[in-house]
Amino acid sequence: MIRQIARKEVLENLLSLRFALSVLLTTCLFAVCGHVFVNAHREQSKDYWKRTNENLSALAEQSNQLYKVAFYKQGIYRKPQPLALCAEGQEGALPNFFEVNAFTADLPRTKGQVNFALPQFSHIDWALIVSLILSFAALVFTYDGICGEKESGTLSLMLANAVPRHKVLLGKYAGTMITLAIPLILGMLVSLIIMVSSGEVAVGGREWLQISTIVAISLLYLSIFVLLGMFISSRTGHSPNSMAILLLAWVVGVILLPSLCRIIFDVACKEPTDEELQRRLNQVREEIWNNHEKYGKNAGYMSNDPNDPGNNPPARARLQTALMDATNQLLQEHHNKWLEQALARRDFACLSPAVIYQRAAEAIAGTGINRCADLYRQAKRYGADLKEFIRSRDMEDPKSLHLIGPEQNMAYSWRAISHDPVGFEMVPKFQERDLALSQSLKLAVWDIGLLVLFNLVFFAAAFVSFLKYDVR
Amino acid sequence: MIWKIAKKEFLLNLMTFKFAVGAVACVVLTAVFMPILAADYRQRLQTYSRNVADNEAELRTVKVYRNITHTIYRPPAVLSAFSAGLEKQLVGSANIELDKVPELSVTERKGNPYLPILAVFDESLIFKIIVSILALLVAYDAVSGEREQGTLKLMLSGTVARYQVLLGKLVAGLVTLGVPVTITFAVGLVVLLSYPMVAFGSSDWARVGLMFVASLAFTAAMYQLGLLFSCLAKRSAISMVLGLFIWIIFAIVIPNASVQLATQVRPLESQEQRDGRLLSLKQDLASELGTVKVDFSASLITSDEGDSFGGYYAKRRDIYWLNAEQKLNALTIPIKLRYADKSLEIERSNLNSFLAQRHLARSLSCISPISTYENVMAILAGTDITSFDHFINQVRAHRNEVVEYIRSKTGDFSSASFFAICTEAESAEYTRLYVQIEKAQDEQAKTKAEQALKEWEQQNPVKAVPLNLQDFPWFKYRQSAARDLSNAIPGLAALFIMNVVLFATCFAAFARYDVR
Numbered sequence: 001m002i003r004q005i006a007r008k009e010v011l012e013n014l015l016s017l018r019f020a021l022s023v024l025l026t027t028c029l030f031a032v033c034g035h036v037f038v039n040a041h042r043e044q045s046k047d048y049w050k051r052t053n054e055n056l057s058a059l060a061e062q063s064n065q066l067y068k069v070a071f072y073k074q075g076i077y078r079k080p081q082p083l084a085l086c087a088e089g090q091e092g093a094l095p096n097f098f099e100v101n102a103f104t105a106d107l108p109r110t111k112g113q114v115n116f117a118l119p120q121f122s123h124i125d126w127a128l129i130v131s132l133i134l135s136f137a138a139l140v141f142t143y144d145g146i147c148g149e150k151e152s153g154t155l156s157l158m159l160a161n162a163v164p165r166h167k168v169l170l171g172k173y174a175g176t177m178i179t180l181a182i183p184l185i186l187g188m189l190v191s192l193i194i195m196v197s198s199g200e201v202a203v204g205g206r207e208w209l210q211i212s213t214i215v216a217i218s219l220l221y222l223s224i225f226v227l228l229g230m231f232i233s234s235r236t237g238h239s240p241n242s243m244a245i246l247l248l249a250w251v252v253g254v255i256l257l258p259s260l261c262r263i264i265f266d267v268a269c270k271e272p273t274d275e276e277l278q279r280r281l282n283q284v285r286e287e288i289w290n291n292h293e294k295y296g297k298n299a300g301y302m303s304n305d306p307n308d309p310g311n312n313p314p315a316r317a318r319l320q321t322a323l324m325d326a327t328n329q330l331l332q333e334h335h336n337k338w339l340e341q342a343l344a345r346r347d348f349a350c351l352s353p354a355v356i357y358q359r360a361a362e363a364i365a366g367t368g369i370n371r372c373a374d375l376y377r378q379a380k381r382y383g384a385d386l387k388e389f390i391r392s393r394d395m396e397d398p399k400s401l402h403l404i405g406p407e408q409n410m411a412y413s414w415r416a417i418s419h420d421p422v423g424f425e426m427v428p429k430f431q432e433r434d435l436a437l438s439q440s441l442k443l444a445v446w447d448i449g450l451l452v453l454f455n456l457v458f459f460a461a462a463f464v465s466f467l468k469y470d471v472r
Numbered sequence: 473m474i475w476k477i478a479k480k481e482f483l484l485n486l487m488t489f490k491f492a493v494g495a496v497a498c499v500v501l502t503a504v505f506m507p508i509l510a511a512d513y514r515q516r517l518q519t520y521s522r523n524v525a526d527n528e529a530e531l532r533t534v535k536v537y538r539n540i541t542h543t544i545y546r547p548p549a550v551l552s553a554f555s556a557g558l559e560k561q562l563v564g565s566a567n568i569e570l571d572k573v574p575e576l577s578v579t580e581r582k583g584n585p586y587l588p589i590l591a592v593f594d595e596s597l598i599f600k601i602i603v604s605i606l607a608l609l610v611a612y613d614a615v616s617g618e619r620e621q622g623t624l625k626l627m628l629s630g631t632v633a634r635y636q637v638l639l640g641k642l643v644a645g646l647v648t649l650g651v652p653v654t655i656t657f658a659v660g661l662v663v664l665l666s667y668p669m670v671a672f673g674s675s676d677w678a679r680v681g682l683m684f685v686a687s688l689a690f691t692a693a694m695y696q697l698g699l700l701f702s703c704l705a706k707r708s709a710i711s712m713v714l715g716l717f718i719w720i721i722f723a724i725v726i727p728n729a730s731v732q733l734a735t736q737v738r739p740l741e742s743q744e745q746r747d748g749r750l751l752s753l754k755q756d757l758a759s760e761l762g763t764v765k766v767d768f769s770a771s772l773i774t775s776d777e778g779d780s781f782g783g784y785y786a787k788r789r790d791i792y793w794l795n796a797e798q799k800l801n802a803l804t805i806p807i808k809l810r811y812a813d814k815s816l817e818i819e820r821s822n823l824n825s826f827l828a829q830r831h832l833a834r835s836l837s838c839i840s841p842i843s844t845y846e847n848v849m850a851i852l853a854g855t856d857i858t859s860f861d862h863f864i865n866q867v868r869a870h871r872n873e874v875v876e877y878i879r880s881k882t883g884d885f886s887s888a889s890f891f892a893i894c895t896e897a898e899s900a901e902y903t904r905l906y907v908q909i910e911k912a913q914d915e916q917a918k919t920k921a922e923q924a925l926k927e928w929e930q931q932n933p934v935k936a937v938p939l940n941l942q943d944f945p946w947f948k949y950r951q952s953a954a955r956d957l958s959n960a961i962p963g964l965a966a967l968f969i970m971n972v973v974l975f976a977t978c979f980a981a982f983a984r985y986d987v988r
Contacts, residue, residue: 018713025717029725036732095585110585115740116561117830117857118731132724140716144709243712244490244609248497251601256501259593260508267512271583342586369586 001163002171009175013141019179022137026183027190029133033124034191037085038198040123044080045200051077056429063424066397067417070102070390071408076379077111078372079432082201085191086214087127087361089368096372098379100430102387103324103406105380107335108372126188127361130218131354134184135225135254139246141176142229144239146466151239156471169230169466176226177219184218209437213364217444220451221357225250227458234465254354261349269345272337277330284326288319295319304413313414317405324406339373353454360447363440370443374435382430389428394418473632477640478647485610485648494606495652501598502656506663509553509594514669516548523565530780533938537878538891539783540939541569544870544947546863549854550672551679553664555846556594557855564860566867568874570805595660596849599653599687600842601723604694607649608715611698613708614641615982620708625987638699638982642975645695646688653691657684675953679852682960686852689967690845696974697841703981726840734833741825749818757811764807766800768793772906777936786892787934790903794888794896802886809875816868823864830857841970848963854951858959862952873945893936901928 013019055075062068078096095108149155158168192211195201229246236242292300296315303311346369349355362368391404397418403410404417411417435443485491523545531542546564618624627637661680664670672680698715705711771793776784786797834857837843850856882890888899905925912918 017710018717021713021717025721025725032729032732036736039736108585115735115826115829117558117826117860118735118833124728124732128728133720136716136720140713148709238489239709240609240613240712241489244493247605247609247716248493248602251605252497252501255601256597259597260505263512263593264508267508267515271587273583338584338586341584345587372586 001167002174005163005168005171006175006178009172010178013175013179018137018140019182022134022140023183023186026129026133026137026187029124029129030126030187030191031194033126033129034085034194036124037191038195038200041080041082041084042198042200048077048079051075059427059429060424063427064421065419066390066393066422067408067411067419069422069427070386070404070417071411073099073101073106074430075099076375076382076430076432078375081365081367081371082195082203082207083210083214083365084123084125084367085195085201086125086211087358087365087367088123088125089358089362089365089371091367091372092123094369094372095376098376100379100383102383102390102404104328104331105376105383107331108376126191126214126218127358129187130184130221131357132254134180134218134222135354136250137183138176138180138222138225139229139243139250141180142226143233143243143246145172145176145230146233146469147236147242148233148239150237150469150471159471165467165469166463169463173226173230176230177223180222180226181219184222185215188215206437210364210366210440213441214361217357217360217364217448217451220448220455221353224353224451224454224458227455227462231458231462231465234462234469237470253352257352258349258355261351262345265345265348269341271341272334277334281327281330284330285323288323288326292319295322302410304409306414311414313401313403313410313416316407316410317403317416320405320407320410335376339369342369350450353451356447356450356454360444360451363444363447366434366440371435375432378432379430382428385428389426390417393420393422393426396420473636474640474643477627477632477637478643481614481641481644482647485644486651488610490609491606491648494602494609495655498598498602498606498652498656499659501602502595502660503663505593505595505598506553506660510664510667510670513548513550513553514667517669520545520547532941534780534783534941535893535936535938536779536783536785536891537882537889537939538570539779539781539785540874540878541567541781541783543567544867544949546860547949549859549951550670550676551683551853552855553595554660554680554683555596555849555853555855556592557850557853558857558860559855560592562860564863566864568867568871570809570875570878596846598656599690600846603649603653603656603687603691604723604842605719606652607645607691607694608698608719609712610645610648611695612702612712612715614645614699615702615985616705616711617702617708619706619985619987628987634983634985635979638979641699642696642978645699646692649691649695650688653687654684657687675951678953678957679854682957682964683849683852686845686848686960686964686967689964689971690841693841693967693970693974696971696978700974700978700981703978703985706986722840722842727837727843727846730836730843731833733836734829738825738829738832740829741822746818746822750815753811753815753818757808760807760811761804764800764803766796766803768796771796772903786894787936788894788902789892789899790906791896791900792903794892794894794899797891798886798888801890802884805885820864827857827861838966841967844963844966844970848960848967851956851960851963854956856956856959859951859956862955863949866947866949870945870947877943877945893934898932901932 055077059069059072059074062072076098078091081091084091092114093110095110097109097111099106099109144151146155149158159165188211192203196203228249229242232245232249233239233242236245289300295318296312298310298312299315299319301310301312302316305311346355346359350359359368363370387404394400394402394404394417397420399415400418401414401416403414405411407416523543527542527545531540534540544566549559552559613620615624618627624637628634665672697718698711701711701714701718702708705714770790772790773788773793775787775789777787779785786794834843834847838847847856851858878890879885881887888894888896892899894902902925905921905928908921909918909925912921
């Protein structure tokens with residue numbers, strides 16, 4: 001019976017104006033999305049490879065002397081992701097440049113031209129289309145699902161037969177979801193075809209798995225709005241009233257609530273400032289310099305002449321390492337504060353299902369804040385690997401003092417680190433690793449849980465309301 | 473007859489559920505939004521006043537003219553609560569330095585890079601989103617709904633002309649929607665004005681007045697759009713679906729698409745190109761400065777002291793060095809000033825490519841009344857791109873004033889007060905005494921000379937007094953209300969034209985409407 005009702009719903013919807021309009025609108029948008037993405041991806045990849053190769057050739061120049069490799073600040077850029085098509089995650093405005101050497105990593109920065117004068121710099125992606133346009137379409141499909149049938153009198157006819165009410169509800173739900181899935185899948189196919197046929201982006205098995213997960217999450221998200229529509233539709237007797245309530249709920253939940261939460265958070269929370277960081281850095285450095293005798297005799301003294309008896313290289317190296325460790329720790333703390341603040345702001349905005357959905361899609365696609373933070377972690381780990389490499393190579397040079405300290409002058413004039421040439425092919429190079437799918441799923445599991453919870457709540461509400469619905 | 477129809481329609485509209493929901497939502501949301509927006513404004517105002525006060529205090533301790541390198545800030549716009557525009561995206565502070573360009577931190581965002589600025593949030597959002605939907609909802613069944621009920625046929629079978637019916641419905645709709653718009657505006661204003669730091673000048677009231685007019689015109693346009701669909705469709709369900717889809721296109725698709733298109737059509741000037749031009753300019757400057765040769769070999773004594781803004785000044789130095797430095801400044805500062813102006817041109821053209829993209833996006837989005845309305849509100853609130861342009865121009869003028877001020881005070885940068893707190897006479901005397909010690913033949917003469925220097929130093933202690941900035945051209949940000957108002961005219965006109973066109977189309981559609 002459920003199947004029959006669902007079939008009737010689907011057929012009825014397929015012929016309606018709203019279906020035609022939503023298919024037209026979403027297909028156009030998905031096509032534009034695919035096209036824009038392919039162009040942007042081409043540009044970004046070109047840029048990325050150019051800059052990465054520049055960085056590598058600069059590093060190759062340094063490899064004539066081992067110590068130079070250690071001190072050269074390498075620029076690491078964010079690789080354009082193929083799945084930014086699905087969820088771009090505001091990456092346009094997130095940091096994309098990390099500078100690292102064997103001893104330290106600078107705070108992430110945004111490099112390149114971003115026009116901050118434009119109203120918003122989020123690219124059009126699947127998550128945007130689904131969260132704004134298709135969720136709206138879901139309401140347009142369901143607002144008269146029950147009260148409309150009551151108005152036209154068919155509901156009482158249907159229930160006069162031996163059909164239990166829950167079957168009617170489930171049938172309608174299934175029918176609407178199928179109708180809604182048509183523009184969704186169609187649009188996604190169109191933009192995928194545009195992407196794959198351009199030949200710019202390699203899509204492998206892993207990507208297909210991610211894409212199908214995103215499709216599933218999208219359906220889960222849309223189902224919330226279908227259930228909400230059915231709930232409101234079975235609370236009201238008049239379809240314009242149900243539309244008015246639904247529109248209000250949509251506007252508040254999808255558009256106003258995220259912005260409202262963000263601004264409340266911004267007003268309530270203070271940003272950690274650069275001045276504060278500088279002040280703390282100066283303070284810590286001063287403290288270490290003032291107590292330099294702690295690290296050994298004459299640690300604070302340095303003469304470029306390696307034979308100067310006043311020099312105490314091990315003490316000097318200890319002092320400089322302590323300075324660098326303190327700096328790195330403060331930078332890390334500052335970075336963590338930034339990250340915590342950004343994540344907390346987004347968590348706070350999670351009252352809105354649209355934000356939950358976008359966050360889940362971002363996690364699955366491997367983009368957004370978490371990815372940038374992970375890239376920073378990877379850059380730091382790479383720095384540590386490079387240091388280990390320098391240490392092991394340095395052992396081979398008998399003339400070196402084997403003091404892997406962060407002071408370039410020391411390495412240069414005292415030969416604290418070897419000055420021998422090193423084979424460039426042996427120097428470790430930075431390689432970005434994507435998060436494993438299981439890890440991104442772990443990131444998204446809470447969000448999926450929340451989406452399921454929303455579904456259950458609205459389903460229960462719709463179920464109870466429809467059971468008590470007065471069909472007269 | 474029009475009035476009768478209007479009155480009936482108005483009363484009917486007021487009783488509808490959708491109107492109640494929409495109107496209550498507007499008022500409640502405004503009451504919730506405004507305190508938050510006001511708190512946000514207060515915070516920005518506090519930051520601004522703190523920055524300005526700190527900066528002025530530091531400027532007042534400057535000891536030599538060279539170190540007048542203060543920063544000027546753009547005050548937050550009080551009406552940003554009504555329309556935030558670009559208020560938060562463009563930070564708006566500029567560093568004034570004599571031989572460098574005003575460094576405009578408008579294109580570079582500081583602070584947490586993980587916190588991207590997303591959609592703006594302000595009072596005009598309520599109008600943009602909720603009032604526009606409400607207008608569509610009130611209008612969608614005005615004609616097609618009456619046809620479905622059969623009352624339209626009855627009405628037109630009387631002696632009433634069609635245009636009267638349409639006008640009556642139009643007047644009724646406008647009056648109905650005027651009620652929530654007015655109440656929302658009033659509630660917003662009352663809440664905002666209840667905060668002590670908010671003070672409106674007469675120009676602010678003019679701005680608010682025009683904002684209200686713009687809001688009414690926008691609401692009328694959206695209502696007529698709904699009415700048009702109502703006149704085009706036979707069934708009210710169809711006109712509602714049409715209205716909603718056009719709304720989502722206007723509210724979400726067009727603003728996003730115009731930005732996308734603008735970035736594609738008019739790409740930004742590349743950073744490499746700009747950096748290259750700046751670099752070549754720097755090289756030119758260095759080579760030109762290299763031609764200036766001043767002999768410092770006779771200088772004897774070094775004593776510098778730190779000053780405000782991270783600068784330093786010469787405390788007590790010999791006359792040879794002083795004269796050499798004076799000569800150097802008189803020769804090099806004009807060259808540096810000339811190059812600073814040139815690099816300002818480059819910065820300006822870079823900034824212009826940003827602004828041009830923004831302008832294009834804005835013009836493209838003008839087909840949507842929602843975007844047009846948003847732009848008008850931003851212009852009126854003084855948070856638009858043009859007001860930033862204005863700020864940048866003022867900064868430039870201020871820099872020129874400061875340069876002129878320093879030039880006049882230091883005799884074309886040649887006076888010692890430009891970089892030192894000692895005068896030439898002092899320095900000459902000091903050098904004479906100092907040289908006496910150096911040239912002393914025996915111990916006795918040397919002690920005597922040292923004694924003389926010590927006595928002289930006691931009589932003439934180092935006077936590190938701050939500069940007298942009585943006639944300093946302090947920066948005062950002038951918001952030009954007249955300019956903003958005249959800038960808003962095209963947008964306002966566009967809204968009115970939309971109204972007229974929509975009305976004409978409605979009229980034509982309704983005249984041919986099949987009432988059966």
